[in-house]
Amino acid sequence: MKHLLLATAAALLLPKVAGAHFLLSYTKDTIIERPGDVPVKLAFWHPMSDGTVMELAEPLEFYVVHRGEKTDLKSSLTPTVFRSSENSAGAYMGSVPVKRSGDYVLVTVPQPYYEESEDKFIQQITKAYLNRSGLPTDWDQPQNLRTEILPLTKPYNIIAGSTFRGRVMAAGDPVAGAEIEVEFMAAEPDLAGEGALAPTAKPLPGGAIVVISDDEGYFDFGVPKAGYWGFAALDIGPDKEFEGKPLSQDAVIWVRAWDLN
Template sequence: MAGALILSMLALPAQAHFLSIYTPETNLSAPTTAPVELIFWHPLSGGHVMDMGGMPEEFFMVHRGERVDLMDRLEEIAFESAGASGQAYTADVEFRSSGDYILTAIPAPYLEETEDIYIQQLTKAYVNRGQLPTDWAEPVGLPTEILPLSRPYNQVVGGTFTGQVLREGEPAGGVEIEVEYIAATPDPATHSAGDAVIGEPPGGTIALIADENGYFTFGIPRAGWWGFAALGSGPVTEHEGKELSQDAVIWITAVDWQ
């Protein structure tokens, strides 16, 4: 994929907003019911948690090509991080048969008052059961989404992750992508995050620019959860008379290979 990337470290504001779909384990060996939390926050710093502004518009998973609605499993919670709390959601989700599970959330637009714009992050995360790959390389049909080109649940530290930004199923070129790391790990038992284990990178938020075909690549420096947000990649640009940044977000997990 020659010329597939343009990488840059941009001096963007620290504390990027990210919707997380978090569950403790993404590679399961046995049938499991696990907690899944939807948190709109600053996961790198373990900082401010934003209220999600009501129930998501959609919450579902795709498994072996079948879409399973999860809206009726959501329970509103107060999630605490860095001594403050915000409205979030939790659900107990069953991962029974082998294969991939693509967890997907479409939240209600969030008004960022400091910028006077709305943000809506169409977000995906991945769980695998039994080491059987099934769905991970397929889109789920969102207005905008990031399609992984390498398995998103067994990335290796020192390797690279490549994704493609799509808008209405077609490549979205030249989109800016913010990169985030969950440095303050959520605890579903207490609905809270611990202390951040690393600080902000020099220069602020890491950012990439997708090439003309929507491709981007990132070298993975650390184990854990990594998030990528394609800013304004969606087709909808206005909500209630204000600008809307409709972002595609994908979360992947990486491990140290020992």
């Protein structure tokens, strides 16, 4: 408890930033009732503010893990365009075959993106989760990525108003003092079109929501609203340079909260 209180206090002292960019791995639902191919949209975007979209190159890896078995999904990817309220940029559509009961851990490893304003590269290694038939199988297992957030709360059916807990990892080790940006997907992508649906919330004053992991890599966040929430642990991966410039290798996880009716 002492570590969490210290982490919260540290978060309050951090300088505020204008907004957060997140790699989306978006499906309309996380609970899949019928077997079939589930559409996925990949976009690099500011989802809280429906802000700038960054150009997304073809991912280095795009796969799903089900019952411990990895299936490559890169052949399902097709280039598309994503349009925000500010601009448009390249994105991708893909699909996940969901057949048997259990969890489906969707992993996207993008090519590093050059952020000209900061003269550095950003690589957001991203996980998202689906489930069929309510049978938990894989959600709490690490995927042995260069960096990742390990969920300690089942990530696809969180109750709005409860707490999401995770652990920040890099090269298999916990990361103390990681800065984690938190983002609500206020406007969800329109899978049938190129833009986003109407936003259900406005950006908060004061910039990005930030929490800090404790000395064992753990963090908590009270999820106040139903919908998709993203967590990005910034610049924690072991790879620090790409093409002669600094690389921020980030761990991103998307979770889904629901209202308790």
